[in-house]
C-alpha cells in the first residue's frame with residue numbers, strides 16, 4: 454500500500470502533494486533527501502525487513518523543525534526564513550555501514566559542522 458511520503462518496503466514513495474510541498478518547505482526537502490540517501494545506503498549494505506523505517510518524511514520534517522540545538526555538539530541551529538535554508542541535517546547515530554538501522558531511535562539532528 455502506498456502512503457504519502459512513507460517508505461513502502463524498499464521504495465521511496467512521492468506523490469504530487471508531497472512533491473509540491475517540498476518545493477517550499479526546507480524541512481520536508483531535507484527530510485526527504487535524508488530518507489532517499491539512507492535507503493540507497495541501506496540497500497548497499499543489505500536491506501532487510503528489520504531495516505524498514507519506523508518514520509515518515511513528515512515526522513522527520515517535524516523533528517528537524519522542532520530541534521533547536523545540534524544533538525551532537527549543542528550549537529544553536531539556524532533556519533533562514535527568507536532564504537529558506539537550514540544549517541542542519543539528519544544523521545544516523547550508528548552509521549548504516551556499521552549496522553545502524555533506519556529507525557527513529559538511531560536518528561539525530563546535527564549542525565553543518567558535525
Ligand SMILES: [Zn+2]
Nearest residue numbers: 523526564567
Ligand atoms: Zn554540531
